[in-house]
Amino acid sequence: MKAPSTARRRHLTGLLVLALLGSAPAAWAQATPYPDKPVKLVVPYPPGGPTDIVARVVAQKLQDALGQPFVVENRPGAGGNPGAEAVARSTPDGYTLVVATTAHAINPSLFSKLSYQLMKDFAPISQLTAGPLVIVAHPALPANNVKELIALAKSKSGGLNFGSSGNGQSTHLSAELFSAMAGVKMAHVPYKGSAPALTDVMAGQTDLMFDTMLSAMPHVKAGKLKALAVTSAQRSPVAPDVPTVAEGGLPGYEAIAWNGLLAPAGTPAPVVAKLNAELKKVLESPDVKQRFEAQGFTPMWNSPADYRAFMQAEVDKWAKVVKTSGATVD
Template sequence: MKTAIHHLASRRHWIGLACAALCAVASPLAWAQDYPNKPVKLVVPYPPGGPTDIVARAVAQKLQERLGQPFVVDNRPGAGANTGAEAVARSAPDGYTLVVATTAHAINPALFTKLNYSLLKDFAPVSQLTSGPLVIVANPALPANNVAELIALAKSRNGGLNYGSSGNGQSTHLSAELFSAMAGVRMTHVPYKGSAPALTDVMAGQVDLMFDTMLSSMPHVKGGKLKALAVTSAQRSAAAPDLPTVAESGLPGYEAIAWNGLLAPAGTPKEVVARLNTELKAVLESHEIRQRFEAQGFAAAWSAPAAYGAFLQAEVDKWAKVVKASGAKLD
């Protein structure tokens, strides 16, 4: 009798373990099929109106249409884009809190003496979103209309020329530092909390110039409130084919680009990441989004999660060298 009871208990034990194992496998799959079943928060670590915010809102709208749940943009600027990134790194890894990363997040590991998160360890890469050049824009009254004249003016003023950026350590900051180092000039850096307020001061004449994304700058150029001197990519941009590159108009060898991408907290189920990646592929390959981004100087740039992870590693390594050469450091 005892033996029979023992065998029955043992059998129930192994059946229970088998069911638990099956549930462990099935649960993420079921979760992914059901995802999302509530609003998704898309954290943008910059103020409203800037290039990252513009990209995020366009992508959020399309994801909402495809997945049937609100994708809510949550602007959390501060600390060189680290405030928003850290908040997402500490969020539940369930796919309902995501962050739109930028070139700045690849720069920050070398720039900041202490970060409370790791770009490469605390996030699960989902996909790159965009890639594109920066453009040097200036107040229309600035007495320089091309790169050669800008370099000459900067040398004559010896630090008296100032430039705005979307924040310390952003691509809009270090691309200008790279320019200054290669041109052998000194310019004074004026950091802002995002591109939008910086551009406002350039247009008002409070700041002389800025290295900014075409997405946020070119509408003001077309409106006559800013003048564009050059793009920072190796080739001219299809969005402004008459605008020369920095390299061809006075500073050979210069190149700097900006990008956006989507990250989830580390530990987010792979099935959820894969679902997001699949939907993003459809969004970024749509004619509407491609046209919308390309008209502003950005290219839609979908990538598989593993490829985006490799890209992030390469970006961290590349910008570490630029930061070291510039001598820039932030606490």
């Protein structure tokens, strides 16, 4: 057999080198499986709130499963936008994630200028939770159900007022949706968080509030507030005796508060897939289910594609509410 010429040998050697170089990234990827260093979970709200509680439960479970620290970093302010923007601008390697909420689906319609785009700048991983709000009022308010609340709002000179945890939050827009569907006018009184808003409702300074069950139900159980209805399509196992808004006389009404996990757009698909698969195990574990349900949340896992579709539906839904209410934040 005739030996290859010098030129041909050089050509074959070059091809071999290129092949080895081409396989290097794959070999490196196999040698360094994700994650191989701490992962940061940005919570764009203060510590101790519903989103923070969800994030810390999930972070601990992911840390246990994947063997690397999942560190929660609270970056509150401006409707959750600064924290979301920071993650959108971070390196898309799976080591910086953000826990998104209903507010992030509301913000594109509410804020005239945003430095990020929810549906373009993030890679959805999975939803985490969903849960109703509960309409609470001072025990002396002369309305004990939805029908009576609507009648009172229509009859009272100047209407009723409602508190919220801030402009554009689900506690604000869920009440605006209620007002629009019920054909009533209620004045919005924004606060810096649920706690001060609930304090004024308990004092009778503010008529009512649509708040998370985690924040409001302890005060209901203590007799400082009364619960008129929950905002989900079905009753909550946390308060099975409290009817839904739809049951109470406003058919078709539904508003939920949710959390989900997002990575920066461009995060490698295998990383997103791995996190999604681990979250399925986390959210289906009995202890997580029990812990979340005790606080009024339902664990909600879905595929990245389904979570993206869910977020788009939420963006579209709340855009209509924002337009009807005329709410804006500069």
